[in-house]
Amino acid sequence: MSRLHRTLRPLHTIRVRLALTTSAWLFAISGLILLGLYLALQHSIDARPLDPVTVGKFVQKSDGTLKYKTGETFQAADLESVQQAVNQSTLDLLRNYSLIALAVISLISLLVGWFVAGRMLRPIDAITSTANRLRATDLSQRINASGPDDELRNLADTLDNLLDRLDTAFRAERALVADVSHELRNPVAVIQANVEAVLADERATPAERADALAIVSRQTARMSRLLDDLLATARRRSGSFADERVDVHDFVNDIVGDHQLLARERSLELTGHCSPGPMVYADPESLARALTNLLSNALRLAPEGSTITVAAGSVGGWAWIAVRDEGPGIAEADQQRVFERFRRVDTPDSPTAHRGSGLGLTIARQIVESHEGRLYLYSVLSVGSTFVIWLPDRADAARGVRSGRPPDEDPLGARGGSPNRSSST
Structure with a gap:
């Protein structure tokens, strides 16, 4: 079942559906136009099949009299019947050519629809390709759509602007992480040095311990202020405001x-x-x-x-x-x-x-x-x-x-x- 689904999957694309839909509508519209013309002609002219009459064959003698030739006949019809038969033949020819034209129109419309749909959906292909190339660490790819200024071009430009904002936001986040890491590294190193060199040393004097405790207290206060500011930044970005x-x-x-x-x-x-x-x-x-x-x-x-x-x-x-x-x-x-x-x-x-x-x-x-x-x-x-x-x-x-x-x-x-x-x- 999955193999069949993969086989039929190309038939479910937007391009195929647009081409088939365009061809179907053009076929229906053309068929209605030709049917209307056919019915209009059928009701406006007198057309019917030829209904000939069998007539015996006569020959003229030398004295001017007519003599019936036994066993010899031919088909005959009046002028009106012949005209009606010609009209009927014309209607039949129009019907046959219309069916052929519908078949040709369907094939041509399918090919044109496939080509036009591909041209119209080209920005979407560019969007898909760009999205596939994007990575969390690289948001520099852009669609850069060209062509007429239509809805798809506006969509591509909107996505490019969105990527610009995301790239800026991610760069800012990475810079913030780097800055915070840098800011925290120094106080942590100072605290660790004082703990290892003084507070963990049993031979350290009370004055040295007091100085080390004061340094550790200042550095922890500095880290506390930094964390408070980071929490305030996170809260602001979350939009958790309660205005009053x-x-x-x-x-x-x-x-x-x-x-x-x-x-x-x-x-x-x-x-x-x-x-x-x-x-x-x-x-x-x-x-x-x-x-x-x-x-x-x-x-x-x-x-x-x-x-x-x-x-x-x-x-x-x-x-x-x-x-x-x-x-x-x-x-x-x-x-x-x-x-x-x-x-x-x-x-x-x-x-x-x-x-x-x-x-x-x-x-x-x-x-x-x-x-x-x-x-x-x-x-x-x-x-x-x-x-x-x-x-x-x-x-x-x-x-x-x-x-x-x-x-x-x-x-x-x-x-x-x-x-x-x-x-x-």
């Missing part, structure tokens, strides 16, 4: 209150200035993660005794949340790079004991953009940095006052230069 109305005033005040203790530990003044009224639709946990990442960077980089300002408000239908520090600032050439994964911009004044995972700003940007927002950076070296989250203010949505993109100005006051956008608008 968020009062920006209360939301920002809660985040500022949660970080007051950390600010006092570093002798920093953390102040909040929030205007009541702005309302956004967002996943509170994800949005809190984005704002916490910005605030954590400010707490880590700001010099002792300086002020960190967290403010919120609304401009032109856009709600904004700004985090300003008086840290070392970021050079204009490096401002876009800080939003890339595992990119760290080290400055002479930045403390190296509290380095981040390199994912904080990346995750903040991704969360903001997933909520139809934008993340802008304003920074001047030796002055400080201001990160501004812009989100659609749903409180102004009914009035239709929101512009197509957020304002370019720093809502806390310009520090010079134009904003560095984390993404194009």
Whole structure:
């Protein structure tokens, strides 16, 4: 049975079905046309078989009289009967030629249908061949369909665009795995070295053990921050958001209150200035993660005794949340790079004991953009940095006052230069 199925399998292809369907329809249409012509002629002309009469044969004598020749006869018919017989012969000839024409049309239509179907389905063959050549480690193959701009060409172009996005996504995933492996390798190596050289050594002094424990604690904290950021990235990509109305005033005040203790530990003044009224639709946990990442960077980089300002408000239908520090600032050439994964911009004044995972700003940007927002950076070296989250203010949505993109100005006051956008608008 399986052998028979393999034998008949070529007959089940789309090309065969298209050719047979085209031929069958053309045969049916041609047959109906010829049948209509035949019936129309049959009803418009008087046609019937010849019905001759047997007549005896006569000869003329010399005196002019006719003499019947015994035993000799011939067939005779009047002129009307002959005309009817001619019409009948013509109808019979038309019928026979029509049947032959139908047979020829069926054969020609089958061949033409096979050729046309092959031409039409050529992009599908290219799609199949490309799909067969694809591998998980190589998504560089493309269909690159040519020909008329029809539905199959659009399908091929759509699949090429899909492959481009998949290739970009897979490259990003491989880069992320490589970056994470690189980031985890160093703290693991430091922990292993301290455990083997100090903590596992019975002759190590208490001071050496204390130093080793402090180093291990810092490295484990660093790995913990990295894993938290990776979990946040995975959650964002899974689309597991639960959007709800968020009062920006209360939301920002809660985040500022949660970080007051950390600010006092570093002798920093953390102040909040929030205007009541702005309302956004967002996943509170994800949005809190984005704002916490910005605030954590400010707490880590700001010099002792300086002020960190967290403010919120609304401009032109856009709600904004700004985090300003008086840290070392970021050079204009490096401002876009800080939003890339595992990119760290080290400055002479930045403390190296509290380095981040390199994912904080990346995750903040991704969360903001997933909520139809934008993340802008304003920074001047030796002055400080201001990160501004812009989100659609749903409180102004009914009035239709929101512009197509957020304002370019720093809502806390310009520090010079134009904003560095984390993404194009």
